[in-house]
Amino acid sequence: xxxxxxxxxxxxVSEGASLELRCNYSYGATPYLFWYVQSPGQGLQLLxxxxxxxxxxxxxxxxxxxxxxxxxSFNLRKPSVHWSDAAEYxxxxxxxxQFYFGTGTSLTVIP
Amino acid sequence: xxxxxxxxxxxxxxxxQSMTLQCAQDMNHxxxxxxxxxxxxxxxxxxxxxxxxxxDKGEVPNGYNVSRLNxxxxxxxLESAAPSQTSVYFCASTPHAGDAYGYTxxxxxxxxxx
Numbered sequence: 001x002x003x004x005x006x007x008x009x010x011x012x013v014s015e016g017a018s019l020e021l022r023c024n025y026s027y028g029a030t031p032y033l034f035w036y037v038q039s040p041g042q043g044l045q046l047l048x049x050x051x052x053x054x055x056x057x058x059x060x061x062x063x064x065x066x067x068x069x070x071x072x073s074f075n076l077r078k079p080s081v082h083w084s085d086a087a088e089y090x091x092x093x094x095x096x097x098q099f100y101f102g103t104g105t106s107l108t109v110i111p
Numbered sequence: 112x113x114x115x116x117x118x119x120x121x122x123x124x125x126x127x128q129s130m131t132l133q134c135a136q137d138m139n140h141x142x143x144x145x146x147x148x149x150x151x152x153x154x155x156x157x158x159x160x161x162x163x164x165x166x167d168k169g170e171v172p173n174g175y176n177v178s179r180l181n182x183x184x185x186x187x188x189l190e191s192a193a194p195s196q197t198s199v200y201f202c203a204s205t206p207h208a209g210d211a212y213g214y215t216x217x218x219x220x221x222x223x224x225x
Contacts (some may be wrong), residue, residue: 001220036216043115046213049211090154097161103151
């Protein structure tokens with residue numbers, strides 16, 4: 001069965017520090033992989049996606065993610081976090097007609 | 112602005128009442144989805160419509176019904192609301208089910224059942 005695991009429920013980083021949010025998936029074939037961001041009271045916005053080709057993908061707002069097939073991972077990174085990045089982040093895998101979401105990682109940014 | 116529009120944004124129901132959540136997209140997408148979001152559980156799929164005229168159950172369909180009214184609109188109905196259905200409901204769409212495009216989400220409906 002398909003599943004997505006985000007092992008970190010909550011992460012706190014200082015503004016200007018680097019960030020890595022972890023995502024592991026379980027899927028039999030090569031998946032479509034996504035990261036979404038949700039600001040408080042808002043819907044989800046697509047940050048980036050991977051479906052083939054270069055395993056390092058660039059997204060909006062300075063985010064990037066790397067697909068590692070051997071580790072079944074698709075971790076999200078940002079070199080320098082801004083206060084406006086505080087939000088909840090969801091990893092998702094597209095499998096068949098559906099998308100499966102992780103339970104999310106809440107990011108707090110401290111000055 | 113193009114996108115997914117959900118109404119209402121907030122709703123309070125009494126146990127046993129019924130209501131319909133509306134969703135409309137103007138991007139000519141074929142596939143539409145209803146999710147619920149609960150703390151610590153991420154997003155769980157309730158129902159989806161891969162194309163106009165079709166609907167399928169997702170992970171948590173019990174207590175809900177859906178109607179794909181036309182290509183633009185996909186409604187979610189609670190026939191007899193229960194406190195366990197207190198949640199934030201999101202509608203989403205994508206050009207074709209199973210493609211790599213990703214979803215466009217609405218801004219959500221926050222439902223409280225008392």
